[in-house]
Amino acid sequence: MPKENADQTTTNWMKEAKKGYIRVAVLILLNNKPAHGYEIMNEIKSRTKGFFKPTPGGIYPILTDLEKNEYITGVWSKQNNRKIKTYRLTKKGKIILKDAIIKQSEIAKNLNSLFQEFARDVLNMKAPEMPLYVMPSPFAAFLEDKNEKNMDVNELKNQGLQIKQHIRVLQKKLKIIEKSLADKMLEK
Numbered sequence: 001m002p003k004e005n006a007d008q009t010t011t012n013w014m015k016e017a018k019k020g021y022i023r024v025a026v027l028i029l030l031n032n033k034p035a036h037g038y039e040i041m042n043e044i045k046s047r048t049k050g051f052f053k054p055t056p057g058g059i060y061p062i063l064t065d066l067e068k069n070e071y072i073t074g075v076w077s078k079q080n081n082r083k084i085k086t087y088r089l090t091k092k093g094k095i096i097l098k099d100a101i102i103k104q105s106e107i108a109k110n111l112n113s114l115f116q117e118f119a120r121d122v123l124n125m126k127a128p129e130m131p132l133y134v135m136p137s138p139f140a141a142f143l144e145d146k147n148e149k150n151m152d153v154n155e156l157k158n159q160g161l162q163i164k165q166h167i168r169v170l171q172k173k174l175k176i177i178e179k180s181l182a183d184k185m186l187e188k
Contacts, residue, residue: 022054023062024104027097030072030089037063037085063087071096 025044029035035043040063041054066072071093074085089097 018052019058022052022058023066024097024100025052026059026062026066027071027089027093027100030087031094031097034086034088036087040087066093 022044025047026040029040029043037056037059041056041059044052044054044059063072063074067074067087069092070090072087073090074087076083076085078084
């Protein structure tokens with residue numbers, strides 16, 4: 001397959017994934033505070049450092065659909081002689097949001113397993129040298145305010161284990177790099 005076709009295919013895949021994630025990102029932001037469409041677009045762009053760049057043509061149909069399904073509710077008001085609609089998350093929206101986050105977490109775990117398999121089978125990496133591939137959550141930028149005090153015991157244990165595993169992998173990699181660097185310095 002020519003490189004141009006591969007690039008276009010992956011670009012199309014990313015567009016599809018982004019659309020689904022923006023819907024959940026909207027719910028997460030509205031869970032934090034009410035906002036209007038323009039605020040939501042700017043917050044998504046800011047929180048993702050430009051990775052997600054929703055446009056009015058993309059965000060307003062999502063807001064309309066979420067409102068139609070009663071996941072959010074909108075109230076019109078006047079601001080600087082302009083009518084704006086401010087959206088709030090509903091109880092039904094909170095239920096859907098929680099379910100979406102749980103399902104996304106399951107997807108991330110399964111994809112991480114596939115990354116490990118790829119590293120083992122395709123890159124021929126053995127378990128001790130295999131880095132821990134942890135796919136970051138696409139919602140991490142929106143959930144950054146999560147407080148450890150609000151996490152349950154299992155979440156805290158899991159997070160602690162992941163961090164310890166990252167540290168072990170990084171320490172091992174650092175030793176390899178330091179040895180390689182020392183060897184190169186001796187060659188000079």
